[in-house]
Amino acid sequence: MTLQVEHVSGGYGQLNVLKDVTFSVAAGQLTALVGLNGSGKSTTINHIIGLLAPKSGNITLNNYQLKKDPVAYKAQIAYIPEQPVLYPELTLREHLDVTINSYRLNQQSAWENAQKLLKIFRLDNKLDWFPVHFSKGMRQKVMIIMAFITDAKLFIIDEPFLGLDVVAVKDLLQLIDERKNNGTAFLITTHVIATLADHADQFVYLKDGQVAAQGPMNQFQQSVPELVSEG
Template identity: 45%
Template sequence: MQLQSTPLLEVEQLTGGYSRQRPVLHQLNFSVYAGEMVGLIGLNGAGKSTTIKHILGLMQPHTGEIRLKGRAIQADPTAYRRTYAYVPESPQLYEELTVREHIELAAMAYGMRREDYEARSSALLEEFQMSAYANRLSAHLSKGMKQKVMIMSAFLVRPELYIIDEPFLGLDPLGIRSLLELMVKVKESGAAILISSHILTTIERYGDRYLLLQKGKLTAAGDMDALRAQAGMPGASLDDVFCSLVTRGEPH
């Protein structure tokens, strides 16, 4: 795919983690452009979720910089955060709010117009088979339904960047299909997607580029042809390439 000249998300020389004495991430450099889906892949403990937390502004880098649309979070936290929407691995909802109230809260946080909220929320509730549960408290939802609320809230606001962490866990097959169709639609509209997932067959089918993390270091990056070339496995699947690259030895 043809990438624009200016990245939407820029990560430069990012070193970070919970302790300065033992950083989790080591000098990460990568960019994400409008209109592409980038898969963040790696074994458990590789640093994927820590990377996402730094991009979200939940953790501060030890060194390096993260910019969205050329802006670091310190310059304008509200504008920075309105650039993205986040779907976490574990749904985080307010137990005393209904499904509809959660979606409306997202609309308010992003300053959506009422008419846009009404039209989009109705369509999303129908798409994810949640219309009948719109007035149910989140405390009474299954994990899969809670995940659908997080997904609907993210896609309601139509940000420029979607940050999605292991979204398929707990979703039923129809929910997975609806999510994938939405991701294709927003990507075609020009939004960017950074997605972390262990479901490599799905990531390969829908992704444009991939970032392989090993022990907090970026050890491979690029499209399928680039990863296959690095692994010396022409024509191989992402699953096979991944297994080969992560078992060749520890990154230094």
């Protein structure tokens, strides 16, 4: 088991958003975290990546507990936020350098991987561009490339399909499937359930900060038909 979220409750200040949330993400599997606005998806993600501390419960990644060994825990994660976060003073090339150095990757193999990804997402001729020149979709592609050059055991991706063109969505799904086949775990939040229908191994449905349903697509579809039809 890669990621285990066990009986987690927490939120912001005195406000409890999550109430006894429990689910797991196995190696080589994609778990889709879904729910309506305000259901607790972002709060769950913020707890898993360590921006928020649970008031109760445990979060474990490959036997490393977030609260006991945060450095080893976080070193296993690649996170792609919904809104791209780039340094305005750094070029695309420098962003990749920062990622390679932060994850202590082999320079040669990491750059070989980066060149392939840059070509896939049609950014190979923009290495010396600054973020100010990128569209929102291009910034999102930069975040994807930065994540996928790592050897992270768990990818956490927040609403990856919003802002991407149809070709980029197809390319991203192909990359996800390839990494899954190599044992990487994925936790993805999305409102576009249909896009992940053939790729997700399980869906976890949050409602009012609680897990209201979970399971593979056929089981999930029966449990929450109105949400699936909207997606």
